[in-house]
Amino acid sequence: MNWQRLLRHPSLVIGLGAATAFALLGLISLVWTPYPIEQIVVARRFLGPDPAHWLGTDHLGRDMLSLVMSGTLTSFLVAFSALVIGVGIGVPMGLAAAAWGGAVEWLVLRISDVTFAFPSVVIAILIATLAGPGELNAILAIGIFNIPVFARVARGGALAVATQDYVAAGRLAGLGNAAIAARHLLPNIASLIIVQATIQLSLGILAEAGLSYIGLGTQAPATSLGLMLRDSQSLFLIHPWLGIVPGLTIVLIVIALNIAGDGLRDALDPRLRREGLNHGAG
Amino acid sequence: MLPKRATNAMRHLPPCGGGREGGQPRPGFPVTLFILRRLLTFAATLFVAALIIFILLDLLPGDPARFILGINASEASVAALRTQMGLDAPAHERFFGWIAGMVRGDFGISATQRVAIGGLIAERMAVTLPLTMMAMVLSMLIGLPLGIVAAMRRGKPADTGLMILAQTGIAIPNFWFGMLLTLVFAVALRWLPTGGFTPWHENPGAAFRGLILPGLALALPQASILARVMRTALVDVTGQDFIRTARAKGLTRSEAIWRHGLRNAFLPVLTILGLQFAFLIAGTIIVENVFYLPGLGRLIFTAVSERDLTLVRSATIVLVLAVTATMFITDLLYTLVDPRLRRQNA
Amino acid sequence: MNVTKPLALAATALLLATGAAWAQSSEVRIGVALEPPALDPTAGAAEAIDVVVYQNIFEGLTRIDQNGAVQPGLAESWEIAEDGLTYTFSLHEGITFHDGTGFDAEDVKFTFDRILAEDSVNAQKALYEPIAAVNVVDPQTVEFQLSRPDGLFLFNLGRGDAVIVAPESADNNASEPIGTGPFAFVQWDRGSRVILERYEPYWGEAPALTKATYLFISDTATLTNALLAGDVDGTNNFAPEALAVFENNPQFKVLVGSTEGETILGTNNAKEPFSDLRVRQAMAHALNRQEIIDGATYGYGVPIGSHFAPHHPYYLDLTGTYPYDPDAAKALLAEAGYPDGFSATLKLPPVAYARLSGQIIASQFAQVGIKLELISMEWAQWLEDVLGNKDFDLTIVAHVEPFDIGIYADPNYYFGYDNPDVQALNETLNATIDEGERQRIAQEVQTIIAEDAVNGYLFELAQTGVWNAKLDGMWQNAPIEGVVLRDIHWVE
């Protein structure tokens, strides 16, 4: 597999390119935004797009472009951190279930069942009441939700790989369960995990928006795309622009990620078309 | 770069560990036993979930008694109310009391609303459940036919167009979509109410109308996902040997897909439908806010902000029950649809 | 902004075209943001309870009118003894509760005994502590013995917390309220609405409305849509940011009035560095009130310089005490030993004015070097953290009790202000009945707390109602919480 082969999938190139562009836009906000987003000048609010403020200003006179940049970063950060939690815990769980089997597998499946039984919003509500709303809450809620998703995908993929003779060959060579999981199972389900990760990333961005919208996610003075939508909601009839900008940004990022996921699926392995069907997750 | 997997080899894998011919007739596995086993797992899941909820809520900061009495209440009044609400008992007594109560169907009394929680939850379920069902049905009515059309017209403009539409549908946050729907169909056209809910017994028609817009808002992303899943599943099935067999029998490609493909393609769709219920439940919590529907999600939301612990935990466990029960039912349905699973147990 | 105008215009045009489809009738649907947790105003502090029941289902011996004045209620008249310690009330005749039971002096005695009982769960029990005894003279006469004079006694009797309940029904009032008011409770679809209907045997003048429905819509955008679509006829307090939707729309009328809500930057006076007067003065100088009012209330708030409602006759304009002056703020901070400012937390309850003001204040404070960390919390947690445990640096909250300057005399109150002078003045004020004297004392207290910069004084919340243009009789001001239906009617 090389880059040229990947580049033969236009959807992957377009999707990945667009998603990367948004991620970069967010990353730039770490070092530079046109205006600081905490800086409120009420007298300057509701300005339309003009050379000083390319996307205008919001209800507190903050620069919309700066907010979108920073909000994109937050959205990505939340979704990505949640992804790290999901992959970091879910994949080892799934691998352990496949490699050890028996009681370990039973336990992993039951843990997945219980975790899955809690809708992410409910997790978010419970955490928010314990620790207060905020990005961390959103990360945890989405992350916990991601765990069983990755556990199932990893287990399913690893079980298929585990029936391969080279895994038996590894066992013959004296490898233990952990070594089998690390040497043979993990690398061979990596593409499956990457594709699922792309999907979960896009779902994470949507979930962050939803959580921020009901007030459980990102809190001012920080901003996220979901929070911008929330703030603009009641002003939609008067200043629709304030809602359209973050709303469209979310839609575009999610589409970009999904297209990239589809492209990756096609490029990495045609067989994933069938296995990686967990698109409902999220 | 990532390794290419030995895809050919997979085809040759025996279904179980034995010889590659994999051929002995297998004894049927008793279905009742399977159901019993799933039921036990189901109950265990619920119990663990209840324990988690209880532990989390027991840690909650904020005193419901203080909340009820507000900013100027005296310490004595607050303490009196706390005792009255039974917040002084030890944790394990409260937990098992709660569980035992639920088993009897007694969910206790709401701390802030002072009425039986069972009734409160039942009232809210009369909104949330139909709403979820409505969304489920709508998403199937929209998603499945579109998915089938796309699969049948694979690679043609109709397919591309539908899949672009589906991508967009997945990407639009449902609460935002809900608001846009309201603006068009309720505010501008006045075809449907902006929100609110008329109880079923009062006017079933009005109740139904009240659920259409929120149902649509919830259904859009799920319909898009379903359309994609349906399409992929059908395209996959189309490549299977038994479709070729069916064509060899004298069916055209599309006849073969209709007669043999759809039912098989429905298996992955069923899995997704089961998962979707959980997302719809989560989605209702958000959408109920947009349409001021008195659903279970808002009940939990309000109860949390009022620190009504007994209500929160019972309402949460009911949500968890709904999700778990759906997974259970999906399992059973799967067993019904797929005869291969009737003997298996994993 | 150019893009927005056409859309707003289009929406308006559409509405004009379709018109308010609602047939003129004697029914009204009112949108309110918060749903009450229960409907018994004597057993909970939630403002939302009063919004539904006050003066509609329940009545007190006196009632407060829309200007905040005390009017006769269930008591048609009263006499006050010379010493101000004995009040004798003559009750109206022929009053019945909605369940048909009669109302008499025994019910009054029951109500107040219940408020003052050991296990009382009345949120405002403290207000009624001066009552030493309630004596039934005859079925139409009841006598209150006070342990000390109380200038606000008649007002307090008119509050929702002191409405008269019957012993037969008091225990069920939380879910099935039974009072003596012009409207009787019909049903409560929890999470959705409360329906009231005119109580035909009402003792007083019959209201024009026959039915009122309160719809609970917390989301501003949703409420906007509901109003525009005609699903709701009005709301008593609409989020100011979206008022522009209705301001130039002839289908609607916007009622802007006053409330008793002094919005303050609550400051923990007992804690470093806020225990230093210079720090508090610096913060006062750093506040740009007008920007906060514009940003958080879209200009609808009235600036205040102390803890007192501007529409009250005793009000003294003290907004100039510490004018907006960042340089002075920096100088004061340097003098107090914080030349580079300091960091503090700002705990915000879940209300729009607090969350918005918090962001603006954080931005303003940043300019003088004070770095604020905003912490959003639910009411229950806010009550526990801020009010209960006094675990906070700064907070923003509106104090909606009428004439509540007395809280500055309580050193245990959450902002921890301990000034013997104010405490002494408050005691005198409570015992004083002479109007002129009361005004003088009240103004002195206002001045002291303003100069001490106990809290940051921001603005008086405005009441911004949006109603169908054909509705009349709504209260413009909110001297007390409630949406009083009594005078509301449709006009052609």
Next chain:
Amino acid sequence: MALVEIDKLNISFDGRAAVSDLSLSIEKGESFGIIGESGSGKSLTALAIAGLLPDNAKVSGSIRFEGAPLPGDERAMARLRGRHFGMVFQEPMTALNPLMKIGEQIGEAAELSQSGADIASLIAEVGLLPDHAGRFPHQLSGGQRQRAMIAMALASAPDLLIADEPTSALDTITQALVLDLIAEICARRGMTLLFISHDMRAVAALCTRIGVMRTGQLVETGETQAVLRAPKAEYTRKLVAASRMERRATDRLHGDPLLEVEQVSREYGQGGFWPWGRTTLRAVDKVSLTIAQGECVALVGPSGCGKTTLARMIVGLDNVSAGQMRLDGQAYRGRDLPPLLRAGLSLVFQDPFSSFDPGMTIGQSLAEPLHLLGNLSSAERATRLHDAIMSVGLDPAMLDRYPHEFSGGQRQRLAIARAMVTRPRLVVLDEPVSALDVSVRGEVLNLLARLQAEHGLTFLIISHDLDMVAAMADRVLVMEAGRIVEEGKPADLFAHPQHALTKALMAAQLPDITETSW
């Protein structure tokens, strides 16, 4: 008039030719066979006749059925297929709709062709029991499924039966039965047969005329006996030669016992976590056997007889339920095999495509067992890898390459190299050549024989291929239902089988191609 006439058929995918310039004709009533290895285009040719090629196939040339060109219209073609063609495919498991009962599937075919065929009699005709009609495909054995497929193909009373590798997924005994059934039915109904297989013997047994295909081209065609006895094409000659097994084993002196299996049983609990509802399946039942140093022992038996389970326990992939094994006198129960002892054992898998991790280089895979020997110096490791790959006749430069770069035969050599890298004494070979094309089987077997001779290896071969066993083994063990039922030298055993199973296995042996007497 020929029933089917193919003229200059070309099939290509994305510009790559899969079948080129193929012309042949099949006469009414004859049995025509196409022989070819994987990728030769034989199946595509069959699909082309039935109009079932994949969408992305580019086709040119003409195919005529009963003198008329195949209709281009999908519906007309479908009806033609339904009435006149019957098809049987290789994998009966995937070729049957898993969600429909057998009877319904057969009934559908009858209904579509309007043949009015009776399902019950069809089921009886293919040797199934009446109650099989009510079963789902997964409830049948492989042979039964293939019989059901045949019944389905017959339901339309077709003129032409196309059988595409109908027996290659079946075990020997079942294969023979199914082939007999096809031959018998064709003869009885006077049906034309197009039989496609890589198995020369099966084709020889069934067909009057054959064509040999290689890389999309028909290299030779003619009367079966003529082609097989006197092949004209070089490729045909090679195939014919490869299909004959020569005995490679020489009588050797055997040393002391190397492996002793003592009363070993293996039971599987089925039913999962909960204790009730469990049933016990005894896969291996008190098996005892001894293999001497330097011996080559073959374990034969039908699928599901427990031979693979036994092998897995011997190599330490699974634990015995009862009994024990000894390697070099040291007792073990399976997975408890200590590393150094493990190094003395190795296993060569059946499927060369799945026996290498696609993400690892050949060198990494080959080096994996080396850590059983403790810490080797990197020079020592390099030497071992070098020796191992040289010993199977491959280039050490291949160590840095990835599995997908190799053909099946090369991979099986590499798998053998991996088995040799620890310089084991006992090598277990699980169907070592059955997944390989006929033409490379001989090479791999020769390699194994050479290695055994050079290194004094002991072999345990698991197989159901009696020819191969006869060629390789010193001693044969016959296994059925978890027990060893007969044992002996191959010559004796096959000449005078005692046990019913051995007799059945012998009977199922297809006659040697040149022995077929038509």
